[in-house]
Amino acid sequence: MKWFEVNLMKREMKLGIMGILLAGILALIPCLPATAQDSGTITINMTGANEFSISLTPANWSFGTVTPNTVNTTDLTQFNLTVDSTSTCAINTYITGEDAVWADDPGAYNWTLSSNEQNDIKVYVLWFKPDGGESYIPITKGQTSFYSGTLGPGDSKQFGLKLLTPQPDFTKGGTGYFSVGSAIVQTHVTISAVAA
């Protein structure tokens, strides 16, 4: 190995060591104590996470016994959506529904949730109305805005539901019936939230 090759290697090594030292210095810059002055300022930067949770009560509600092609409503204060007070941001809320199914055998009998506010055989309609709201708003399987504004930590909104049952599956003695009798038909209403 010639002398100039040795020198070149030494130079490369020096540059590497300087680079590592520079990295260490840069990394330590925010943590350096102010020892050289009478006083020093440390700036701390943090961005809080958008964390939130909501709760919907009651978790269960029964309309009782329903008959075909009839409207059933709850009080407008029956359901309550609350934004947890420890949430850290405002939220937008959306409401969705589902098809209703026979609880004993969901695959054997169900009602489709209407998308056009019209009932039919095995098709039912669901609406919600906020307490103080002007009109009922249809609930579909797609997301519908629940509250037009944003909701903040600790906010709550009460609302009611309106249900239009399907048209009868069959008629006996002049009375319409569903295909399953003494049965429980069950659905879910979900309110979801995203940070505003």
Added chain:
Amino acid sequence: MKIKVITILLAIILAGIPYLPVFAEDGSNGQTTITMNTESVMGISLTQIEWQVEGEGAEVSLNTTYKTDLPASWCTITNEGNANVTMFIKGDDAKWVSDPSKKWTLGSTGDNGKNVYALWYHIKGDTADSYTVVTKDLASMKWVRDGEPLNLAKHDDTQQFGLKLLTPTQFIGGRTMEANIILSAVAA
């Protein structure tokens, strides 16, 4: 050269760590379960109301077995209501139409005898050639394959069955004997 680039990159990354904002964000759902109960109405229909048991010459012979022409699907039971129902069956003695006091007793074991006849049913889809004895006591119709009762859970549900009859070992000929079988639907 490579070492320099890597160390400078490392320096920038290390220097930036204290300033990384917390971007984590969470979603949340609330759900309520809505239930509705439906009204119930009961009713069944049968596609057969009569079985004319005939051997050769339109008469039956002693100690002979007869089956309905469709052994498993002779009669269709249809749930005309919407209640989940269990089927029950009950047989009766066969009476001479001219003098009902003269009769063939319906046996309770499937054995025949003098003026004693036997009756069975077979449900379509049950174990092949499996028959269940019909007696004068109202009894739940059951599948031989698993002992489960015969159910019609909802409107328009159907089940089919056939009958088998064994005539007495002795009887007086020339008499037209008539028996009634009752099928009942009971809420399950």
